[in-house]
Amino acid sequence: MTDPRMRTAKFGLGDVVRHRIYPFRGIVFDVDPIFDNTEEWWLAIPEExxxxxxxxxxxxxxxxxxxxxxxxxxxxxxxxxxxxEALRHAGIAEVFERDATGIYRIRDRHPN
Incomplete structure (x- = not known):
């Protein structure tokens, strides 16, 4: 049975996004269908x-x-x-490769 709270994610792995309010951007490397962090983390965010x-x-x-x-x-x-613009985060090369069109794709993890 599908959880009625879940919906399709708007962004996928490798998508480059920016925060709507704060001045940062990044690349999606994982998605949780609904909140999956600690209550303490969530409550630390100002209520407004x-x-x-x-x-x-x-x-x-x-x-x-x-x-x-x-x-x-x-x-x-x-x-x-x-x-x-390309991202500079040092962790990107471990997970993604950027193709000639600028799209980030998950690296093939299979051994040669």
Whole structure:
């Protein structure tokens, strides 16, 4: 039986996104159909901007002007990044390869 709270994710693995409010962008490397982090994490977000739990949440290899990090972001706070600029996050090369058109694809993990 399908959980009625689940819906199709708007973004997929390898999609480059940016935060709707905060100045960072990143690449999706995992998706949770609904919130799957700690209650403590969720409550630490100021109530006036706290996202709903009943939506996809994305694990991002994220970066801003100063640093690179892993972010966990609700779908309501993400928009597509259409800049076409390559990401610099050091973890990307381990998971993705960028093709000639600028699209990030999951690396083939099969041994040669």
């Amino acid at each position: 901007v706290r996202p709903r739990k009943d939506q996809p949440f994305y694990h991002l290899l994220a970066e801003n002007a100063e640093t690179e990090y892993v972010a966990y972001v609700s779908e309501q706070n993400l928009v597509p990044d259409t800049s076409g």
